[in-house]
Amino acid sequence: MxxxxxxxxxxxxxxxxxxxxxxxxxxPKFLPDKILHRDEQINALAHILAPSLKREKPSNVFVYGKSGTGKTLVILHVCRELEKFSGENSVKVLYVNCKMRKVADTEYRLIAFLCRALGKPVPATGLPTYEIYKEFFDLLDKEGKIFILVLDEIDRLVKKSGDEVLYNLTRINSELQNSSVSIVGISNDVTFKLKLDPRIRSSLGEEEIIFPPYxxxxxxxxxxxxxxxxxxxxxxxxxxxxxxxxxxxxxxxxxxxxxxxxxxxxxxxxxxxxxxxxxxxxxxxxxxxxxxxxxxxVKKQTLHAKLIIHCLINEMYRNQRIYSGDLYDIYCKVCRQLSIRPLTQRRVSDFLNEFDILGIISNKTISRGRYGRTREIVLTIPEDLAREVEKMLKAEFGI
Ligand SMILES: Nc1ncnc2c1ncn2[C@@H]1O[C@H](COP(=O)(O)OP(=O)(O)OP(=O)(O)O)[C@@H](O)[C@H]1O
Ligand SMILES: [Mg+2]
The missing domain is CATH 1.10.8.60 (Helicase, Ruva Protein; domain 3)
Structure with missing residues (x-):
């Protein structure tokens, strides 16, 4: 054997x-020599960051575009070229991917990570926040450089640790004498900016670069x-x-x-x-x-969304077409079995719209004459896949 x-x-x-x-x-880790169809974005970023070569602070930039549109690739490429061009190391890029665990989970962790990137081994926890900030400011100022701080997937940082940290980072320059910090924030969540405190939004979005889909x-x-x-x-x-x-x-x-x-x-x-x-x-x-x-x-859905998917799949085994009213009754029954309070019919209806967008089902409103209108639902995923999803959900609910 x-x-x-x-x-x-x-x-x-x-x-x-x-x-x-x-x-x-x-x-995904491979860095290509040629970056195609992104000249506009490359040029825009190069223009925005160029003042750093004359020791002037570049504007902060907010970069957004959907997943896989070349944001990380382009930003890293321009930053690398900038560092190379600046020669005597007057420009330094600090890159953080905020998705990484244990790096940007909390404000403290992020600043500690940046201190370590500047060569100072600080403890991973323990110091008061103001002290770690002081350490960070001292390190920045000691170097006397123009820093470009790239916060990739910046929405994750805010989700995990709030927007206080961004506020503090955008205010950093008033504490520095010999150095300056410009922030390049990258996000694939187009609505992210709207959720920010207006003060942070205007400071972070001094310049904006959009990456349209290919x-x-x-x-x-x-x-x-x-x-x-x-x-x-x-x-x-x-x-x-x-x-x-x-x-x-x-x-x-x-x-x-x-x-x-x-x-x-x-x-x-x-x-x-x-x-x-x-x-x-x-x-x-x-x-x-x-x-x-x-x-x-499906794995990422909330409990109730998963329950509704479970009911949809089970109903599909019995009938090809499912009516929203019947589905709601079944959903309430399953909730009772699991001692969970069901959501209102309206909320369930919102979920059905979402599932339609995700391509799990297709919804059609039909008139039933004097019985009013109802929705006819058809599950659009193949049956073997539905069975696989159902197995996963049953294991999760213990039913
Ligand atoms: N214009 C391009 N030329 C060559 N390769 C590209 C181009 N755009 C993207 N790629 C490649 O596609 C993949 C995804 O690009 P990248 O990681 O930059 O996307 P992203 O916009 O940062 O996405 P996300 O928001 O999910 O992080 C990478 O492997 C990258 O090398
Ligand atoms: Mg990226």
Whole structure:
């Protein structure tokens, strides 16, 4: 038995891929040499940050655009070029991804992280907040530089630790004599800015750069560049790139998703023993990704949303069409069984609208003559996937 496993590992190590030349070129961590279709954003950011080269403080910038539109890539690229150009190290970039755990969970942790980035090992907890700030100010001022503080996924920071920290950071310059700090805030939550305190909003959004979604043509260019690195010549059938681009364009023009789709299609082709990647491998890859996305979406729902999905799936087994009134009765019954107080019919109705947008169901309002109007619901996910979701939900509810 052990020998069998060893053989599998051995053959994995020795077997060379006949399709992939450099699979990492499709990974989200890969930094491409060429950034396509983002000249406008690159130029805008370069103009905004250029004063730092003359030791003047650049404006704060707020960058937003949906997921996978190249925000992190472009900002890191321009910052790297800026640091390189500034030569004698008069400009320094501090980059934080606020999504990372234990880095931006609290105001203290963030400032402690920044102190460590400036070379001072401060304790991860314990000091009073004002003291850690003082430490941070001293470190900044000692260096005598123009700092660019990039807060990527800044909405996560505010969600976890409130907006006080942003207020403090935007006020930092009044405490500094030899240095200055400009903030580049990045977010894929378009509504984030509106939720901020107006004082922070105006200070953070002195300048704004928007990253629109890529269209299918732009995605095709981005994918073609990467495919040249990732695959051996003639291993990708003609329509493959186009198909990946079309699928991803439908999903709000997300380049990350397009690259992932291409990688997955390549892996499926390889596993199936195909000599090259074909369109049908992209279809299989897309199906797999959609399943995984849906499961993730359901996992993140609130308890009541999950209960409603559970009822929807169960009803679907009995009837192809579900009426909103019947669904509500079933939902109330399940709530009683679990000793949970049900939401109002109106709230349940709001959830149904959301599920329609997420592509879980499709809703249609129909008239029932003198019985008024009702909604007819059809579950749009395939049955085997519904069963998978149901299994997960049942385990969670213990039913
Ligand atoms: N214009 C482009 N040219 C080449 N590659 C790109 C381009 N735009 C995005 N990519 C690639 O797509 C992936 C996603 O880009 P990036 O991480 O910059 O997105 P993002 O806008 O920061 O998304 P999120 O909001 O989810 O963080 C990365 O692998 C990146 O290399
Ligand atoms: Mg990003």
């Amino acid at each position: 052990q020998q069998e496993i060893a053989k599998i590992f051995e053959s994995y190590l020795t077997k060379k891929s006949t399709i992939f030349r450099l699979k990492e070129a499709l990974s 269209d299918a043509f732009q995605l095709k260019d981005i994918l073609s560049e990467r495919a040249k690195l990732a695959f051996f010549e003639d291993k990708v059938n003609e329509g493959v790139i186009e198909k990946c681009a079309a699928y991803a364009a439908r999903e709000h023009g997300d380049a990350r998703r397009a690259l992932e789709l291409l990688r997955l299609a390549g892996e499926i082709a390889e596993r199936m023993g195909s000599p090259m990647v074909m369109e049908e491998h992209v279809d299989l890859a897309n199906e797999k990704m959609e399943r995984e996305t849906l499961i993730e979406v």
